[in-house]
Amino acid sequence: MNNTELKLEIIKAGKKAVKELIKVANEGILKKDLDGLAPDIAADRLKNAAASKKLAIFDAFEILSKIEEENNMIASNKNESKAASFKGFAEGRSK
DSSP states (O other), X not given: OOHHHHHHHHHHHHHHHHHHHHHXXXXXXXXXXXXXXXXXXOHHHHHHHHHHHHHHHHHXXXXXXXXXXXXXXXXXXXXXXXXXXXXXXXXXXXX
């Protein structure tokens, strides 16, 4: 596998990770009892749960921005290689 193929595999894995992080962010913090009432939970546990959701959201955005950056680099490399392939011998050697 060349570097571009490896990057595409990493991008694919990153998209899966983002989907999982979205699931984490969508989960409710309080789960209801059979009576339909939320149990009493300590404030520090609620704060930790909210912080975990915040971290999942920020991680998802960070992964998405890196995926976009890598996709742009892959696209620019493809464009450069196409432009270089249209040069003749003299044009390729001239400076």
